[in-house]
Amino acid sequence: MKSKKILVWFRNDLRLHDNEMLVEAIAKSDDILPVYIFDPRNFQLTPQYTYRSGVIRAKFLLDSIADLRKSFQRLGGNLLVLTGYPEEILPVLVERYDIAEVYHHREVAHEETKVSADVEDCLWKLRINLRHFIGHTLYNKEDLPFPIKDIPDGFAQFKKKTERDAIVKACFLTPEVIAFVAIEEWGDLPAVEEIVSAEAMIGEVHQELIGGEEEGLKHLNALLEEGSTIYQKSTVKGATGKSGFSSRLSAWLALGCLSPRMVYWLVKDAEETFGTNPHFSQILLGLLWRDYFRFMFKKHGQHFFNDYAMKPERLFSEDREKLLFEEWKNGTTGNEYVDNYMAELNTSGFIPHAARLLLSTYLIYVLKIDWIKGAAYFEEKSIDYAPANNWCNWAIVAGGGKNTGTIKSAFDLDKQFKLLNLVVYKQ
Numbered sequence: 001m002k003s004k005k006i007l008v009w010f011r012n013d014l015r016l017h018d019n020e021m022l023v024e025a026i027a028k029s030d031d032i033l034p035v036y037i038f039d040p041r042n043f044q045l046t047p048q049y050t051y052r053s054g055v056i057r058a059k060f061l062l063d064s065i066a067d068l069r070k071s072f073q074r075l076g077g078n079l080l081v082l083t084g085y086p087e088e089i090l091p092v093l094v095e096r097y098d099i100a101e102v103y104h105h106r107e108v109a110h111e112e113t114k115v116s117a118d119v120e121d122c123l124w125k126l127r128i129n130l131r132h133f134i135g136h137t138l139y140n141k142e143d144l145p146f147p148i149k150d151i152p153d154g155f156a157q158f159k160k161k162t163e164r165d166a167i168v169k170a171c172f173l174t175p176e177v178i179a180f181v182a183i184e185e186w187g188d189l190p191a192v193e194e195i196v197s198a199e200a201m202i203g204e205v206h207q208e209l210i211g212g213e214e215e216g217l218k219h220l221n222a223l224l225e226e227g228s229t230i231y232q233k234s235t236v237k238g239a240t241g242k243s244g245f246s247s248r249l250s251a252w253l254a255l256g257c258l259s260p261r262m263v264y265w266l267v268k269d270a271e272e273t274f275g276t277n278p279h280f281s282q283i284l285l286g287l288l289w290r291d292y293f294r295f296m297f298k299k300h301g302q303h304f305f306n307d308y309a310m311k312p313e314r315l316f317s318e319d320r321e322k323l324l325f326e327e328w329k330n331g332t333t334g335n336e337y338v339d340n341y342m343a344e345l346n347t348s349g350f351i352p353h354a355a356r357l358l359l360s361t362y363l364i365y366v367l368k369i370d371w372i373k374g375a376a377y378f379e380e381k382s383i384d385y386a387p388a389n390n391w392c393n394w395a396i397v398a399g400g401g402k403n404t405g406t407i408k409s410a411f412d413l414d415k416q417f418k419l420l421n422l423v424v425y426k427q
């Protein structure tokens with residue numbers, strides 16, 4: 001009898017734990033074919049003359065793919081790695097390996113949903129179904145106490161109602177046995193120079209964080225133990241968000257090396273053991289912000305930004321503005337805080353939330369430069385770039401988005417500096 005084969009198309013879900021898509025594919029097939037495709041569009045030049053990915057995130061991504069491949073190899077299989085356009089590659093694979101169905105995770109940002117829609121169209125011509133899963137959020141869309149169209153636009157309301165009326169589901173178990181489609185050639189991982197443009201490679205980098213599920217889980221477990229010690233020593237009341245604590249989980253969460261539910265339940269376990277503390281609470285609150293922005297993108301799409309036309313009055317001539325933007329990007333503005341944090345972003349790809357607020361506030365309100373340019377620059381440089389998180393946070397600082405008024409301090413540079421004085425941010 002013919003065996004049923006399901007192709008599992010990995011994107012920002014690079015893990016075995018808590019992966020409904022993978023669990024379902026294993027349950028519904030005889031053999032699975034896991035595939036990752038390096039899409040050149042994810043590394044190309046943007047209309048703002050920045051790159052969609054710089055070298056630091058590309059390296060983190062390559063680590064993560066290598067780690068996923070290793071996990072499949074341990075189970076006797078592999079991960080097929082290819083480069084090209086998914087809408088061209090997937091139909092070829094479907095025909096070549098006689099695939100019955102393709103599974104993938106649904107995204108919310110415009111570019112990613114467009115790729116899914118193109119893939120869906122191409123597969124449909126072959127009468128093959130593209131099945132969508134939703135595994136990026138803490139709360140499942142169907143478990144929310146409101147349909148997407150009625151999700152409150154204000155974060156406070158969203159948080160209150162969601163925490164009161166919705167539950168965080170248990171994690172899916174990590175598969176221990178998988179049957180793989182037999183393939184001779186699984187493809188080599190590209191070198192970073194093959195995917196990132198030479199101009200985006202310029203500059204010194206010190207990548208501290210290593211991508212992949214294994215590293216992510218190691219970091220999380222170490223952090224939870226550390227969090228408990230910090231709490232025992234801490235005497236600061238109400239220090240949440242201002243304590244200088246930063247879990248640095250965002251890069252693993254952005255690529256799905258860690259599931260938000262796994263983070264949530266491990267933090268909850270740590271709370272059982274050590275009691276609650278401001279650092280644990282900050283992580284849980286961050287996960288809610290993350291959900292909120294994804295759901296806002298889902299609800300409003302591009303209209304999240306369109307309610308206001310942030311056309312800053314220009315303070316300086318075009319040439320001068322170009323120069324100021326270069327100084328901002330290179331960390332040579334003359335403002336000590338701005339320059340140090342920018343240097344940190346440029347070399348490590350990571351800065352904490354308060355520093356992101358400072359850099360964005362400075363660009364928008366001091367230099368009066370269009371926030372889109374800043375957001376595009378962060379897209380290139382951040383190791384943890386996630387479309388909803390980056391663009392929605394920038395829009396809010398610029399006075400747009402739907403949650404206006406929440407981050408009032410973002411509009412006030414003096415308050416930003418005061419905030420930063422509280423943030424003892426030392427390596």
Ligand SMILES: Cc1cc2nc3c(=O)[nH]c(=O)nc-3n(C[C@H](O)[C@H](O)[C@H](O)COP(=O)(O)OP(=O)(O)OC[C@H]3O[C@@H](n4cnc5c(N)ncnc54)[C@H](O)[C@@H]3O)c2cc1C
Pocket residue numbers: 245246247248249250251253254282283284285286287288289290293351352353354356357360378382384385386387389390391393394397
């Ligand atoms: C201008 C600007 C751009 C940003 N761009 C990104 C981005 O591209 N990717 C990204 O993950 N976050 C982004 N953020 C949100 C936030 O700054 C980072 O998530 C956070 O600094 C990551 O550090 P952490 O992992 O130590 O966070 P923690 O405080 O430990 O929080 C735990 C997790 O919750 C999530 N989280 C926390 N705060 C937020 C927030 N305000 N919005 C959304 N999610 C949050 C992150 O996944 C984070 O890892 C941006 C914020 C601003 C102001």
